[in-house]
Amino acid sequence: MGLIADLWGALFGGGRNVVRETAEVFIENAEARGRRAAELRATAMAQFAAEFGQPPRGRFDRFMDGLNRLPRPALALGALGLFVAAMVDPLWFAARMQGLAVVPEPLWWLLGVVVSFYFGARHQAKAQDFQRDLAATMARAPAVLHNLAEIERLRDEAADLAGGDSDPNPALEEWRRRRRAAAAVG
Incomplete structure (x- = not known):
């Protein structure tokens, strides 16, 4: 026992x-x-x-985002409205354009600066957001490459198990060995 x-x-x-x-x-x-x-x-x-989760935003933030989105559509629709006004009532349009003709040149320059700063600042903010998102994506690249290498390794193992060793293929085995070595290096 x-x-x-x-x-x-x-x-x-x-x-x-x-x-x-x-x-x-x-x-x-x-x-x-x-x-x-x-x-x-x-x-x-x-x-x-x-990647996709963002903290919840308050009413004020949503309101300000909406307000920040207004100038570009307002400028585009305003320019189209001027064309429509010129066709509908040419005399009314001519009177308004005469009023614009007497606006002093420094005021036009000031308007240009304000519009340029608004759109320039918005462009810079969007470019910085893009750079930040790009940096975050690049920071995840090594993990993604590691996961892809692991998936390829598992795929090769599954192919080896499915195919068995009854019909060995030296060229295929050499190719797999090189892929594994390249994945281990990279």
Whole structure:
């Protein structure tokens, strides 16, 4: 009876399970696979949240965003309105244009500066937002490349398991070896 107990203790004792450890060499552990899949989903969701999630904005912020969006459409629609007014009532339009003709030149320059600063500042703010988004995207690039390399490795392993070793292809094996080496370097 002592021999069976010693054998049983060698296989399953000391916090180890030799049978399970040996089987895991040939068959993937379903629990570990589930844990890895859950971690992958959690990482993907965190990436989506970082990319698309924005903090909630208050009424004042939304109002100011709407107000900031008005000048460009107002200028475009105003210019189109001047064309319509010139066709509908040429005398009324001519009288308004005569009024504009007496506006002093420094006032035109001031209007040009104000409009230039408004659109220039808006352009600069949008360009800075673009640069910030681009930097955040580039910061995620190494993780994405690592994930792609891991996916390729898993795809190669799956292809190896599906194809088996009954018909070895030396050229294909060389190609896979080079891809793995390139993925490990890059």
